[in-house]
Structure formats: C-alpha cells, structure tokens
Amino acid sequence: MSDQEKEEVKPIDLSANVEDAESGAAVAKFQEDDNIAENDVSAPVEEEDIPWSTRMWEVFTTFWPLGFVAFGGPQAHIAILRDHLVVQRKWMDEDAFTELFAIGQGLPGPTSTQLVISTALSRAGPLGGLLAFFLWNLPGLIVLTTCGVLIANFIDPNDPPFYLVGLPPAAVSLVFKAMYGFGAKLDKLGMILATISACVAILINGDYVIKPTSSQYVFPSMLAIGGLITYLDSKRSNPLGTYKAPSKGWDAKSDITMKRIGIPLWVGFCIFLVWVIVLVMTIILVDVVKIENDYLKIFEVMWRIGSIIFGGGQVVLPMLQGEVVPQWMTKDQFFQGLGLAQSMPGPLFNFSSYLGAVYKAVPGALIAWLGLFGPGIILIFAVVPFWARLRHIYAFKCILNGVNSTAIGLVGAACVILWEQAVLNSADAIVFVFTGVLVAVFNFSAPVSVISGGVLGAILCNDAANLGQIPFAEL
Template sequence: MSEEDPLLKREAEEDAKIAPLGTRILDVIRLYWFLGLIAFGGPSAHVGILRDHLVLHHKYMEDEPFMELFALAGGLPGPTSTQLVIATAVTHAGPIGGMLAFVMWVLPAFIILTSAGIFLYSFISPSNPPIWLVGVPAAAISLIFKAFYAFCLKLDRLGVALAMFSCTIAVMINGDYRIAPTSSQEVYPALLFIGGLSTIIDFNRSSPIGTYWRPESVEDSGPSEADRILSKKIGIPIWGGVLAIIIWFSILAVSIILVHAFGMKNGYLHVFETTYRIGSIIFGGGIVVLPMLKNVVVPLGWMTDAQFFQGLGLTQSLPGPLFNFSAFVGATYKGLWGAVVAMLGLFGPGFILIFAMMPFWGRVRHVAWFKALLKGLNATAIGLIGSGCVFLYESAIIRASDAMVFIITGGCACYYNMQAPLVIILGSALGALFSPKALSVGQKPYGS
C-alpha cells in the first residue's frame, strides 16, 4: 500500500458525498427562481429572507457559512444582497449556479424599471410630478433608515465604535466646503481597511474589546471534511480567483483610459465607465451607492432631482436589490440599451469580485483572524450606510409635509413591520393628501 492511498481514499469518499452538477443546478433553480419576486424591503430584509429560506426552511446550508458570506459581501464593493445570493448559490453549484441565481434575482425588477425609465416621463413632467409621486421619496428614505437600524443591532462594542467613526468621517468629507465630495472614492476603502485592521489588532489582544470566534483545539484550526467538500462544490481554483481580479481591474482601467485619457464621447461608453467606476468603489451595498449616484448623474444631466427620487421610490417598492436602480437611470438617459449598459456597469464589479473571493474564502474560512477581519469590514460598512441616511434625508425632505410622510411611513415600517411595497403606497397616498391639490398642509419649507 502506498502512503498516498489514505489521501486518495479520503478524496473518493468526499467526492461521493457531492451530488452531480446537474442535480445541484436544478436545486438552485428550484430554490432561487422566485426570490426576485418576493425580496422586498432592502438589504437587511433580503438577508432575513435568504436566511429563513435557505438556512432555516430548506436546510440548504448552515448558519455559520451563511453569516460569513454576508460579512464577506459587506466587505467587497458592490450590492451586498446580490453578492450574498450569488455566493450562497456558488457554494452549492459553482459558477453556473451563481450566475443563474443572479439572473433570477435581478430580472423581474430590471424589466419593470427599464420600462419605467423609458416610458414614465413621456407623460409625466419631472418639474411638476403628479400628486401620487410627491410622497414617494420620503417613504423610500424611511426604509433606508430602517435598514441602517437593523444592521446596528448586530454590532458589538468595537463594532459600534467603528461604525460611528466611519459614519462621522463620511459625513465630514461630504459636508465640508474644503473637501471635495469625490474624495469619498479614496476615503471609503481606507475606512474599510482601518476597520478590518482594528478588529485584527483587537483580536490579538489579551483582553479584546470585541467578541470573536477562536478554535478550541489544534484540530479546529485546520480545514474539516465539510470545508474540503465546500471548496470542491465552489469549483473555482485559486488561479481562477486571481484571474477574475485581473479581469475586474483591466475593465476598470481600460474604460477610464478610453473616456478620460482619450476623451471618447460615446454615450454608452460614458454610462458604462461611470457606473462601473462607481460599482468598483462602493462599499456598503445599495444604500451607500445612492448618494454617490445622485452626485454624478444629476449634475451630468442624465436626470433631474425629481426623477432620481421618483425612480428611487419605484425601486424601493419593487423586489430585488437597490442596484436595480441603475436600470432606471440608464433607461431614462439612453433607453433600453442604456439600461442594459448601466446595469452591467454597476453590477459588474461586485459580480466579478464575489466570484474572485469565493475560492479564497473556501480555503481560509476556518482561520480565526479572517473571521475577525470580516467583523471589522462589516461594522465599517454599516457606518457608511448611516452617512447615506444623513445626506439622502437632506435631499429628499424639502417641506414639512415630506417630514410628516417620513415620520408616519418610518414608524409603520419599523414598529408595525409594514412591508416595503405598502410603505411606498402609504407614502404616495399621504403625499397626495398633504399636497396643495388636496389638504395643502405642511407646505412650509422644512427647517425654515
């Protein structure tokens, strides 16, 4: 008997525990096909829906890897809930499963938002919206505040401190005349680096401030049989992850060079470069991308403030990720192909990078310091969500009636668990009721 026989036997036993790829792909279709139709409420609600569906109800995966993937997605640029959908599917059916899950997740809202972006303003004047759209922005903002609150409840003492720090810095760089708002493109990744480094340092202290997982024995510090099987299901080698990172960076560099260095004026290329660049530097998911998108697409003349918030309200009322808003932006500016290009641009970086990280995660997920790193990234990203709340509120709440809608819809969402579509409908009804065309109450500019 050769010395390799036990290893070969173990490999064969592990392979026997993995179902055929075709069966696993069918599992993904069966479990994910309708999620894009029911996932209302934003990222925090999406995480709850996915956990209930995949972990608790169908026993598709264990809770621990699910939460690890949530933290990993929160530490990458891109839409957190979408990356979580992709990652959970990849753990079962590899890259094909992840791609199928992505399509099923985004397709329903993409179709609706693209249609709205193309046709809505052919009969609606953005400068004088109908009364049923007046209260939608305030209701949409209330849902973002709810998501921020839900994330904060999961933080430990150090996590709260990191979230406060990142939120304060983000507010400062966007609210100081001496600091260019575009500096957030460099500051946000730096904040995430500081957050991850802080938890790594704290993890190695004898009396840490935060709470961390630690192996109970030497055996616990190595990959288990379940870890090895998981890596095989993922089906992406380390070199594949490295290649994906190279592809992501190459697309970013080439698009920036073509638009800014060579001054290419193609409208679709400009849409792709803008959305892909934003998608590459956005940490914290869809809630953080909204103020950055607004600061870019409105000054460029792609849409007005009113169109932005009305489209945001429509996006909030639909299932799926907030990054679907890119379809509305692209369709409003450049029609159907503009929607496709904008969606590929904004989703592209996060899509590529979550695939790139999966083989690395599968091989180091049992390492305690890596778990600590994810905690720091997650806490810092939550703080960035808080800064998004501050600036979106400032932009959307113009009159006292807007604040009234925000208070009522936010209370219904947070304390009465009203679902997102109903919150948007309620905001629409209240905005119409308070408008000058109805009761005409609360029309004084807010804060004056």
C-alpha cells in the same frame, strides 16, 4: 458537531437578522421552522452526487419564483433563502449557509445577491450561480428600467405628478431604519469608526472647497483605514473592539460542496485579475485619456462604485447621488426612482437600472445595471475557492470588522444627506414619520410602507388637500 464548533459558528447571528426582516411571510415561516432547524440542520450525505442537469433544474425552479417575492431588503432576503435552501430543500447544512453568508458580508457588492449566487454556485456550479443571479434580479430590472424610461420621457422633472410626490420622504424613512439596524450591532470601536466616516461623508457633500467627486478616493481610503485600525486594535492586550475567532471553514479537498463549485484556485485568481483590470482600465480611459463617451462613463461610475461598496444597497446611495445628480438627472427624479426601487422585489442595486434608463434609455439601464452588479458578481466567483483558507486567518476577520463599521457610517451620512434633500416641507416630514412608524414599529413590508407613504403624500400635496406646503426654508 461539537459544542466548541457550534460556538465558533455563532458570530453571524442569522436569527437576529430575521428579527429585523421586513417580509412577514418569510419571518413567520422562519419562526415556525426554527425549532425543527435546531434539531435538523444537516443536509443529507450523498455518496453519489445528483446529476448536474437535475441540479440546474432545481436552481431554476427555486429562484424563479423568489425573484417575484423577495421584498424587504437584505435581512428579509436572508430569512427567505435560509428557509428555502436549508430548512425546506436541504441543499446545505447550517454551517455551509453561514459560511456563504459571511463571504457576502466580507466582499464589496450586494450581500443578499452574492448569497444567492454562492448558494446556487455550491449546488450547480458557475452556470447555476449565473442563472440564479438573473432570475433573482429580473423582475426588479424590468420594472425599474421601464419606470426610468417613462419618467424621463413623459414626466416634467420640475413638476412631478401628485402620485410621485410622497415617494422620496417615504423611501428615505427606510434608509433611517436600515441605519438603526446596522448601528445597533456595532461595538464601541465600530461606532467610533462609523461616526467618523459619517462625518467625513457629510463634509464632502456640504463643503465649498472639497469637491463631491472626491468621494471616489476618500471613501475607499476610509474603508482601508477602518480595517487597519481594527487590525491594530485586535493586537492589543485589552482591545476596544470585539473580535471573534473564525469558524472551522470548509475542507476544500473532500467537501462535496467545494467539488460542485469546481473553480480551482488559479482560476479564482484569474477572475480576480479580471475585476482589477476592468476597474483600472475604465478609470484610465475616462479620467486620464478623457474619452468622451456617455456609455463608457456610465459603466466606469457604476463599476467603480460597485467595487468599493461594503454593507449592501443602502451604503451605495450617497455615492450614486453624488455621481448622478445633477449630471444625469434632477434631484426629484433620483428620489422618485429610490422610492420605486424600495418597493420592488430583489436588491436595491437594481436602482442602477432606473438611473441608467433615465439618463440613456434601455441601453443605459443595462450598462448601469451590469456595471454596478459586475464587481460583486466577479468577486464572489473569485473568492469562493479561497474562502476555506481565508476563514482560518484571524487577522482577516478583524480587518473586515473595521471595513464593515466604516461602511455603516456611510449609511448614517446618507440619512442626513437624503433627509435634507427629500424632506422639504411639513407634508414631507409627515410622510416620513408615517412611513417610518409603519415599517419600524408595525413591521409593515417595504412595498406596503412606501406605497402608503406615497398615498399620504398625494393627499397632502398642493394639487389635493394642500396641507403642510410651506417650505422649511421659509419658516
């Protein structure tokens, strides 16, 4: 690889993501192998491909254990995947991994899950991608569905038990940390776009005239406008934003990875149409035809939100909250589930299974889970065949800058909205600060931090020490 090509691949700084990773074991291993990876990041050249059955078995044995240890959020997930797939197993070289990571960043949906799917897809084809998806998410799906059913049936939503009191403020502290990590990487124009989108989202959530449900139209419009602004800015002689050239991309005709994927362009286009048709039809059936079916409504809400989420799990929180509270559950139930989801392995999108379970038991959990994950899964299969071509288009990269920056602003809005609803008294604030310091300063993993905050909240609650219980509204 020439020095020029290395420089072109540089924009996506995986090492920066790793520095923010919350999974200590993954980070330690990543740093230990970093020097080795710099000198040997190429997968072995295979003149004859490995049998498909062998590659499917590799996918199973690789992703089954990862589903149980993938704590720490997207940054930690990227570190874990790079360590296992590039450094240890050498499924692909550094450039291919970076390309696949970029695909997830440029599409709506859960970025780390899309990276799981695309890496397995590049190894064993479409069935390999689907198998990796289920293995990656299965532990979190089972636990959160079970918790949702139990909380809905056995816990009074107006009087949560003491051991759940500290989970909401503990979970919100992780959202603040995510916002800091995202915002630190924005350029000036990106920060402006993020600020505007955050202010608009906060306004929608707190205005007497504007309905909170208008977010389903306003948020996609803001994402589109953000992309248009950065595209126009990139055309200026002295742009305000920072734009980097697209990387080399894959050779779709000769690259063994593209051959393994085995999805022709016309099939990718058909898959894309499936996503569009499902999105349009569900909206028409629920909002125009007015079909009264709770399960259809669950699917429509989740599919619509999953189709416009850029930036990963934290961005989805304000949209989900606006749709499910108080229509499906109480505010306390929402935040209790958020705390549980933050402490589970796998993506935060698994939170959808908890929401569906609280509302409509196990069937609701499965429909909500498939609805929220569905768009991201379909789009990753649809876009991979086109990616070798799209990566050559400079304008496409510039548009993604604006879309991602605007999406990050929604995380900032979530910080404000979730703080106001989860931190109600001094005891909650103490839990918030305590958990935030553990995860941001001392690099504790998300599960340990959330559980520690929950324990502190239980100690301070009115059923135990009864400290700091005066509501802020009375101060």
